[in-house]
Amino acid sequence: MIFRFDHFREALKSPSERRNLRNGILFISPWLIGLFVFTAYPIIASFYWSFCLFDGFSPPVWVGTENYRLLLFEDAIFWKSLVNTLYMVFLALPVTLSFSLLLALLLNMKVKGLPFYRTILYLPSIAPVIAVSILWLWMLNPEYGLINHLLGFFGIDVVGWLIDPKLAKPALVIMGLWQVGGGVLIFLAGLQQVPAHLYEAAEVDGAGALRKFFHVTLPMLSPIIFFNLIMGIIGYFQYFTQAFVMTQGGPQDATLFYALHLFNKAFLDFQIGYSSAMAWLLFVLILFATSIVLRSAKKWVYYEGAGR
Amino acid sequence: MKTRKVTYSVLGHGMLIIMSLLFIIPFFWLVSSSLKADQEIFTRELRWLPSKFRWNNYREAIEYIPFLRYLSNTLIICFANVIGATLSCSLVAYGFSRIRWYGRDAMFVVLLSTMMISGVVTMIPVFRIFRGLGWIGTFLPLIAPSFLGSAFFIFLLRQFFMGIPLELSEAAIIDGCSELGIYARIILPLAKPALLTVALFTFLGHWNDFMGPLIYLTDNSKYTLAVGLQQFLGQHDAEWSKLMALSTLLILPVIVLFFFTQKTFVKGIALTGIKG
Numbered sequence: 001m002i003f004r005f006d007h008f009r010e011a012l013k014s015p016s017e018r019r020n021l022r023n024g025i026l027f028i029s030p031w032l033i034g035l036f037v038f039t040a041y042p043i044i045a046s047f048y049w050s051f052c053l054f055d056g057f058s059p060p061v062w063v064g065t066e067n068y069r070l071l072l073f074e075d076a077i078f079w080k081s082l083v084n085t086l087y088m089v090f091l092a093l094p095v096t097l098s099f100s101l102l103l104a105l106l107l108n109m110k111v112k113g114l115p116f117y118r119t120i121l122y123l124p125s126i127a128p129v130i131a132v133s134i135l136w137l138w139m140l141n142p143e144y145g146l147i148n149h150l151l152g153f154f155g156i157d158v159v160g161w162l163i164d165p166k167l168a169k170p171a172l173v174i175m176g177l178w179q180v181g182g183g184v185l186i187f188l189a190g191l192q193q194v195p196a197h198l199y200e201a202a203e204v205d206g207a208g209a210l211r212k213f214f215h216v217t218l219p220m221l222s223p224i225i226f227f228n229l230i231m232g233i234i235g236y237f238q239y240f241t242q243a244f245v246m247t248q249g250g251p252q253d254a255t256l257f258y259a260l261h262l263f264n265k266a267f268l269d270f271q272i273g274y275s276s277a278m279a280w281l282l283f284v285l286i287l288f289a290t291s292i293v294l295r296s297a298k299k300w301v302y303y304e305g306a307g308r
Numbered sequence: 309m310k311t312r313k314v315t316y317s318v319l320g321h322g323m324l325i326i327m328s329l330l331f332i333i334p335f336f337w338l339v340s341s342s343l344k345a346d347q348e349i350f351t352r353e354l355r356w357l358p359s360k361f362r363w364n365n366y367r368e369a370i371e372y373i374p375f376l377r378y379l380s381n382t383l384i385i386c387f388a389n390v391i392g393a394t395l396s397c398s399l400v401a402y403g404f405s406r407i408r409w410y411g412r413d414a415m416f417v418v419l420l421s422t423m424m425i426s427g428v429v430t431m432i433p434v435f436r437i438f439r440g441l442g443w444i445g446t447f448l449p450l451i452a453p454s455f456l457g458s459a460f461f462i463f464l465l466r467q468f469f470m471g472i473p474l475e476l477s478e479a480a481i482i483d484g485c486s487e488l489g490i491y492a493r494i495i496l497p498l499a500k501p502a503l504l505t506v507a508l509f510t511f512l513g514h515w516n517d518f519m520g521p522l523i524y525l526t527d528n529s530k531y532t533l534a535v536g537l538q539q540f541l542g543q544h545d546a547e548w549s550k551l552m553a554l555s556t557l558l559i560l561p562v563i564v565l566f567f568f569t570q571k572t573f574v575k576g577i578a579l580t581g582i583k584g
Contacts, residue, residue, distance in 0.1 A: 011410045020409040023487045027403025028415065030396040034456030039422050042433035049432075056436070106324045109317065119570070120328045123335075126562055128516040130534045131555040134541055135338050138548050146337045149354040178334060185574060209316065238428060241518050245538060259428060266432055267523065279429045286426060 046276040054273035067277035078278070080253050081261040084169065088236045088257070089289070092173045097228055100180040101221075104187030118185070125181030133245040136175045137162070162247055165254035172242055172255065183228050190224035191217070222301045230290055237286045258282055338559070342366070342552035349548050362549070366557070369550040375557075377529060378536040385450050385521075385532060386514045392454030393461060393510040394503050400457045401465035402491045406477060416466075423459045435523060445526040450517075454510065461506045468502035469495060505576040508569055515562065533558050 011017045025032070050067055052060035071078050103121055107114060124132065139146045140161040148159055161171040198216050207215065218225075240259040243249060249256035249264075262282070266275035336356075341349060342365055344358040369375075404416050438449040472495060480490045496503070514520075521535040531539065537554050544550065566573060 008410055017410065020407050021411075024403045024407045024409030024412055027407065027487070027491075028400045030455065031400040031419065031457035031459075031462060034453065035418070035422065037437065038430060038434055038453060038456065039425060041437070042430035043425065045433040045436075046429055103327060106320055106327065109320045109324070111321060111324060115570070117324055117328055118574070119566070120331050122573075123563060123566060124331060126512060126516075126566060127559045128518070128534055128562065130516075130518050130537050131558040134537065134551055134555050135334060137541075138341065138552065139334060139337060141548075143352065144350055144548075146333070146354075152354070178331065234426070238426065245518075245541070262428065272432055276432060279426075279432070283426045283429050287424075 046279060049273050050277035050280050052273040054276075055270045056272045057270075060273065063273070067274050068281070070274065071277055071281065077253065077256065077261060081256045081258045084254070084256060085237060085239065085258040087169055088173075088239050089233060092169075092176060093229075093232045093236050095173060096176055096180055097183065097225070097232060099177050100183040100228070101187055101225070103180065103184045104191055105217075107184070107188050108191040118188070121184055122181035125179045127179075129241045130245060132175070132179065133242050136171075136178075137246050140171055140175075163251050165252045168247060168251060168254040172246075175242065183232075186224060186228060187221065190221050194220045219302045223303060226293070226297055226301045229293055233289050233293065234286055237282060237289070335559075338552050339556055342549055342556050344549050346549065365549045365553045369553040369557075372544075372550060373536050373540055373554070374529070375533075375536075375554075378531050378533045381447070381530060382515060382532040382534075385447055386511050388447070388451040389454040389514045390507045390510050392451060393458060394507050396455050396457040397461040397465055397506055398496065398499065398503060399491070400462045401469055402487075402495060404462065405466045405469040406472075406474075406490070406495065407487060419459050419462060423463075431523075438524065444524060445530065446524075447530070449524040450514070450520050461510070465499065465502055465506065468499055472498055501572065501575075504569070504572050508565070508572055509576065512562065512565070 012021065049060055051062060051064055053063045053066070054060035107118055107121070111117070138144075140148075142148060142158050142160045142163065145161075147161070148156075151159060159167065161167050194217060198220070199212055202212050202216050238259045239257045240263065243255045243257050243260050244263070247255040249260050258278075259282070262275050262278045265271045265278060340357055343361045343363065344355075344365075345360070345362050348355055348358055404412060404419070435449075438444060441448075443449050443452075476494050476498075477490050480494055485493070516534065517532075518534045518538070521532045522538070525531055525535060528539075533554075537551075537558060540547075540554060541551060
């Protein structure tokens with residue numbers, strides 16, 4: 001795997017090797033250009049800017065770690081946005097994941113009309129976020145929204161979902177539950193690959209439904225739980241559009257998430273250096289969180305054929 | 309034992325039906341609200357259906373915003389991306405799977421690792437590149453990146469190309485076919501299902517995209533439906549029936565597309581989840 005120049009030179013002595021190398025590079029050249037323009041240069045630039053005072057117009061001025069210091073010690077809103085974001089990662093994500101697993105288990109019951117149910121549960125997740133946000137803005141309307149109409153039947157009076165700082169985040173979580181379809185399908189595909197003989201063997205040993213779930217289904221599904229968990233962490237750390245459209249961060253900054261704060265700093269305040277520092281910090285946070293999950297994986301993720 | 313099984317299945321079925329109902333209700337509310345007159349929208353009593361279907365809401369909503377222009381903008385962006393992504397990703401995937409060259413696998417590791425890099429980090433410099441090119445306010449920043457491939461789709465296609473027997477290529481080389489010829493005449497036709505998955509997800513991704521057009525489109529006449537809808541929300545936030553009508557019009561094509569391509573969808577999702 002490691003590139004060695006002497007091997008490389010040796011390989012290039014044969015004309016067919018040379019031709020293959022030329023063709024290979026030609027075929028991947030679109031991506032190579034993209035790698036430099038859209039990945040390598042931006043990474044270097046934003047890393048440099050994160051140590052600069054830079055408004056995007058006049059040339060960047062080196063200020064060392066000043067941006068990071070301001071961020072960590074002076075920006076109260078930054079901490080608020082971080083706490084809001086961690087709320088989504090630690091509370092919304094587990095709830096969403098368990099809910100999608102539950103739906104996948106229901107779909108896996110070998111019921112008649114599976115494609116029909118599957119379609120219904122999946123469709124909300126591919127609807128455009130902007131349309132979904134507007135629909136839920138209306139559903140959560142305190143006075144005329146459907147949710148409060150329905151709660152009225154249970155004698156619950158007007159709930160100010162998105163205008164109450166305590167309820168704004170839970171409201172977004174509820175909306176998120178409606179859009180779990182992608183994860184459900186991935187779980188379902190995993191459930192369908194669990195070999196039937198494992199369940200049969202467990203039944204012979206006298207295992208009930210609960211035991212079968214915890215001792216067969218969950219271990220066999222753990223690689224997929226792992227995958228969904230990682231994707232969920234990456235996604236929730238960057239939670240943006242719904243808050244941008246529905247609440248603009250309000251009420252009282254209750255839904256001011258990290259990515260939204262970053263967006264405001266970059267595109268409204270033109271604090272390019274500051275927002276680059278924020279972006280790098282977010283990237284480090286995501287890497288840190290995923291690496292913790294990755295490290296814990298040895299203890300709970302079971303790969304068939306890998307032995308234990 | 310038997311009765312217990314029956315109980316489980318009845319319970320499961322019941323829950324599935326309840327869940328499906330819960331999932332359908334928002335869609336139902338969307339369409340029903342889009343057809344209501346204002347006095348039925350703003351009422352404290354629950355009305356599932358409008359007393360009279362007010363189809364005029366749709367006509368008025370479409371006339372409120374330059375709907376057809378937004379629609380054609382959106383479609384131009386979507387189709388340009390579909391062409392760009394299928395073309396570039398399949399070429400790159402070919403280079404990563406059907407030709408053996410020195411350093412290929414090391415480069416492939418680089419490709420995989422770029423998937424880890426968060427778009428948040430690259431967003432601002434990329435914006436400035438496009439500004440330097442004078443592309444802000446045009447469709448180009450929303451289209452050009454697709455022509456340079458996307459790591460995820462390249463990965464997906466490469467996995468598919470690896471499964472095509474190498475003998476086919478060898479036979480073609482003996483017949484004097486070039487690599488480009490093998491790519492166009494042998495691999496592409498065989499990879500249609502995988503290409504369709506890429507095309508579908510690309511189309512959907514850009515139909516739904518909000519952040520990209522929000523950042524790059526400055527001129528009202530260049531807006532896509534998603535940004536146009538957000539702008540409409542900002543200006544007329546109490547016109548709920550029209551907002552619902554426009555949202556319905558944005559969601560409907562996605563649903564139609566899904567019904568026509570269900571198999572590709574379900575396979576694609578499962579593929580990405582398990583192989584990813």
